[in-house]
Amino acid sequence: MKKILIGTLVCVNVALLVTLILGYGAGPAKAQVVGGGADYLMVTGHIMGDADGVYIIDLAKRRLAAWKFDKTNKRLVAFRGHELKRDFGREEK
Secondary structure, eight states: OHHHHHHHHHHHHHHHHHHHHHTOSSOOOOOSOTTSOOSEEEEEEEETTTEEEEEEEETTTTEEEEEEEETTTTEEEEEEEEEHHHHHTOOOO
């Protein structure tokens, strides 16, 4: 009985390992839409210590906006905006 149980567990583990290696399951994650919707980039992170936030870059206007999550009201509030042209020190020709 013990040998059958160990054999079954080994077979299950081999099957799980093969599934993991072959990448069976979820498809690839797609962060940007192909052919449109590429004017913005977004990333989450921490703002001012323990506050969670979202950084949004507008590629057309070359601006960065930061939004933080207000835990008491449970909503995003504008935190800060920034001109990226000034930071990188050059204008497009």
